[in-house]
Amino acid sequence: MSLTATSPSRDLSDTVRYALHGRAAVIFLDNPPVNGLGDTVRRGVHEGLALARADAGVDAIVIAGAGKAFCGGADIRQFNTPAATARPMLRDVIAAIEASGKPVVAAIHGFALGGGLELALGCHYRVAQAGARLGLPEVNLGLVPGGGGTQRLPRLIGVLPALEMIQSGKPLDAAAALAAGLVDAVAEGDLLDAALSYALERAHLASHPVASRRALSADGVDFSAARARVNPKARNAIAQRAAVDCVEAATRLPIEAGLDEERRLFDALVEGDASKALRHLFFAEKEAPRVSGGGRAGEVGRVGILGAGTMGGGIAMAFSNAGYSVTLYERDQAALDRGMALIRKNYEITAAKGKLDAAGVEARLARIAPSLDLQDLAPADLVIEAVFEDMAVKQAVFRQLDAVCKPGAILATNTSRLNIDEIAACTARPEAVIGLHFFSPANVMKLLEVVRGARTGADVIATCMAVAQKIGKIPVLVGVCEGFVGNRMLTGYWREAGFLLEEGASPQQIDGALTRFGMAMGPLAMADLAGMDINWATRKRLAPTRPAHLRYSKVADRICELGRFGQKTQAGYYRYEPGSRQPLPDPVVDGIIEECAREAGIVRRPVSDEEIVERCMLALVNEGARIIEEGIAQRASDVDVVYVHGYGFPGARGGPMFYAQTLGLAATLEKIRALQRVHGGHWAPAALLEHRVEEGATVF
Numbered sequence: 001m002s003l004t005a006t007s008p009s010r011d012l013s014d015t016v017r018y019a020l021h022g023r024a025a026v027i028f029l030d031n032p033p034v035n036g037l038g039d040t041v042r043r044g045v046h047e048g049l050a051l052a053r054a055d056a057g058v059d060a061i062v063i064a065g066a067g068k069a070f071c072g073g074a075d076i077r078q079f080n081t082p083a084a085t086a087r088p089m090l091r092d093v094i095a096a097i098e099a100s101g102k103p104v105v106a107a108i109h110g111f112a113l114g115g116g117l118e119l120a121l122g123c124h125y126r127v128a129q130a131g132a133r134l135g136l137p138e139v140n141l142g143l144v145p146g147g148g149g150t151q152r153l154p155r156l157i158g159v160l161p162a163l164e165m166i167q168s169g170k171p172l173d174a175a176a177a178l179a180a181g182l183v184d185a186v187a188e189g190d191l192l193d194a195a196l197s198y199a200l201e202r203a204h205l206a207s208h209p210v211a212s213r214r215a216l217s218a219d220g221v222d223f224s225a226a227r228a229r230v231n232p233k234a235r236n237a238i239a240q241r242a243a244v245d246c247v248e249a250a251t252r253l254p255i256e257a258g259l260d261e262e263r264r265l266f267d268a269l270v271e272g273d274a275s276k277a278l279r280h281l282f283f284a285e286k287e288a289p290r291v292s293g294g295g296r297a298g299e300v301g302r303v304g305i306l307g308a309g310t311m312g313g314g315i316a317m318a319f320s321n322a323g324y325s326v327t328l329y330e331r332d333q334a335a336l337d338r339g340m341a342l343i344r345k346n347y348e349i350t351a352a353k354g355k356l357d358a359a360g361v362e363a364r365l366a367r368i369a370p371s372l373d374l375q376d377l378a379p380a381d382l383v384i385e386a387v388f389e390d391m392a393v394k395q396a397v398f399r400q401l402d403a404v405c406k407p408g409a410i411l412a413t414n415t416s417r418l419n420i421d422e423i424a425a426c427t428a429r430p431e432a433v434i435g436l437h438f439f440s441p442a443n444v445m446k447l448l449e450v451v452r453g454a455r456t457g458a459d460v461i462a463t464c465m466a467v468a469q470k471i472g473k474i475p476v477l478v479g480v481c482e483g484f485v486g487n488r489m490l491t492g493y494w495r496e497a498g499f500l501l502e503e504g505a506s507p508q509q510i511d512g513a514l515t516r517f518g519m520a521m522g523p524l525a526m527a528d529l530a531g532m533d534i535n536w537a538t539r540k541r542l543a544p545t546r547p548a549h550l551r552y553s554k555v556a557d558r559i560c561e562l563g564r565f566g567q568k569t570q571a572g573y574y575r576y577e578p579g580s581r582q583p584l585p586d587p588v589v590d591g592i593i594e595e596c597a598r599e600a601g602i603v604r605r606p607v608s609d610e611e612i613v614e615r616c617m618l619a620l621v622n623e624g625a626r627i628i629e630e631g632i633a634q635r636a637s638d639v640d641v642v643y644v645h646g647y648g649f650p651g652a653r654g655g656p657m658f659y660a661q662t663l664g665l666a667a668t669l670e671k672i673r674a675l676q677r678v679h680g681g682h683w684a685p686a687a688l689l690e691h692r693v694e695e696g697a698t699v700f
């Protein structure tokens with residue numbers, strides 16, 4: 001017998017099948033892709049249980065999943081809809097299982113996650129296939145398990161292991177689950193056979209174990225300490241603390257009251273902005289790699305990289321980590337040696353943290369072949385250029401690559417701002433040229449902006465989106481413009497920060513207000529980290545195109561004119577002690593700010609934190625809307641993915657475009673218009689925002 005066997009079965013609902021196997025009934029969840037516990041699934045299982053319990057020919061019941069897994073949990077798409085709370089709820093289904101005199105066994109293959117594991121926890125026994133994963137990942141969506149998981153899991157495996165599983169959201173594999181007491185048996189062979197035998201062997205027993213009736217001891221567990229250990233910066237901090245509340249309730253309250261308390265906390269979270277934001281991101285991240293245009297992804301075996309500097313080295317590591325063979329080309333031996341030494345050092349740091357063993361370090365290094373001969377890039381399927389950010393240098397490199405690389409190879413540039421089309425134009429194969437904009441450190445940051453040029457081929461785009469996912473990145477397809485999506489939006493964000501400095505805020509106040517809002521770093525500390533000289537060069541390059549009538553803050557230029565480029569020169573918006581990354585206030589900068597304000601005729605005033613957050617955030621939102629309107633991003637949620645994964649935007653706020661939606665699009669437009677009245681031209685509202693508000697839309 002196998003999970004896909006078509007033994008005579010009947011449909012109990014659109015999503016649940018019922019079959020008899022001798023003296024056992026099998027209830028199959030059949031709701032692709034992951035058997036989510038939507039309303040029809042819950043109803044079908046409930047009905048199946050009633051049938052089996054009433055049938056004198058049935059001695060035991062197995063609940064199994066059709067397709068690739070037992071059950072992936074609640075149907076997230078139904079959250080905040082009436083279907084989510086339609087009876088029977090999961091709690092009613094589990095009550096029916098617990099009331100059954102006939103043993104009910106969960107047969108778990110693939111995974112049992114979230115509500116799927118809660119359903120299994122409600123069963124008398126759990127038999128898992130070797131390799132199956134069991135977990136409660138609700139915290140990742142800013143939630144706690146809402147179907148009894150926080151009450152039953154501690155009763156089965158103990159308070160501390162349960163807390164760990166619920167707070168981390170990390171699943172256990174079948175073997176670990178067996179050791180923890182979460183499953184009763186692991187099946188090496190056919191799972192359904194094993195589950196049926198297991199169930200029928202126990203059919204004669206007078207009673208069966210019910211997790212919720214087990215005694216629970218919380219001896220010595222310090223719940224306050226568990227709450228205090230939650231990282232307040234974690235995007236799901238609220239949910240993690242609520243998870244502790246739930247488990248503590250399990251130790252204090254009888255089961256029914258504990259289930260009520262869990263549900264109360266779940267309902268509060270599911271209605272809250274933080275969980276809505278995390279659920280938005282969950283779908284946004286899944287959606288991001290999808291592109292229209294119908295290209296077919298080709299195979300990438302060998303990867304070539306030019307430039308072993310900050311980015312080239314990180315990109316080489318990202319590919320090597322995923323098992324790719326990499327050729328890393330530099331223009332001279334010293335630079336190549338420096339680059340390879342840094343890669344080795346980075347791997348050794350990872351090993352020192354216990355995340356990689358010595359063999360792992362060597363294997364990763366062995367996959368990166370250093371080279372001073374451009375011919376070595378000839379066999380590469382994908383070549384990524386990460387040399388200096390200078391159009392003439394990049395064009396020269398692309399001419400050479402065009403001559404050397406095999407036909408069909410993809411020629412990518414890691415430029416963060418330059419025009420891909422101008423680079424493509426100096427090759428005879430513009431359809432093969434694309435931007436792959438990694439973020440620093442490239443072996444760590446998950447975001448990849450895939451920049452499509454005017455002539456980039458659909459297959460080339462499809463290949464790059466696929467390869468990006470193979471190396472663990474979240475690729476977002478963007479169009480050519482100054483700064484693409486992420487850096488283009490930064491321009492307005494930094495502009496407002498500069499204006500706010502002149503108007504009366506200090507660097508510390510601006511960065512403090514925005515980090516309290518949730519940004520990983522404030523804009524000025526970030527400029528110091530990235531290197532203020534890079535933006536300075538961009539501003540100088542763009543100066544001829546800057547409209548003369550628009551206000552311009554000279555603060556950043558004046559700081560750069562003193563040779564202060566940020567952390568690398570131990571001075572930028574802040575000063576830095578040697579060897580320290582700690583930004584310290586600097587009276588020199590205060591003086592520059594006051595001087596710029598005086599020259600611009602600005603009378604400095606107290607600026608509130610609210611104003612700082614509003615102006616910096618709305619600058620992001622307005623530019624983001626223009627980017628969507630121009631088709632530079634495929635969708636609003638892509639802009640959110642870019643900001644959360646590339647720029648330290650707080651996940652619990654869902655990204656700038658989602659944040660605007662939580663403010664309300666009409667309210668957002670109103671605020672932008674008010675800023676335009678006071679501050680003028682920079683604040684012309686994006687046409688898309690105006691249209692969406694006219695249409696009465698609540699989303700972009």
Ligand code: NAI
Nearest residue numbers: 307308309310311312330331335386387388389415416440
């Ligand atoms: P870097 O200065 O650390 O490294 C550049 C490397 O390229 C140097 O090792 C240099 O020797 C080498 N190089 C220069 N010309 C070459 C040539 N013709 N052939 C082979 N190698 C050559 O610069 P970084 O920061 O790694 O930046 C590289 C590119 O990545 C730039 O286009 C930059 O805009 C972009 N980028 C940088 C980011 C960052 O945070 N540093 C983020 C995203 C993109």
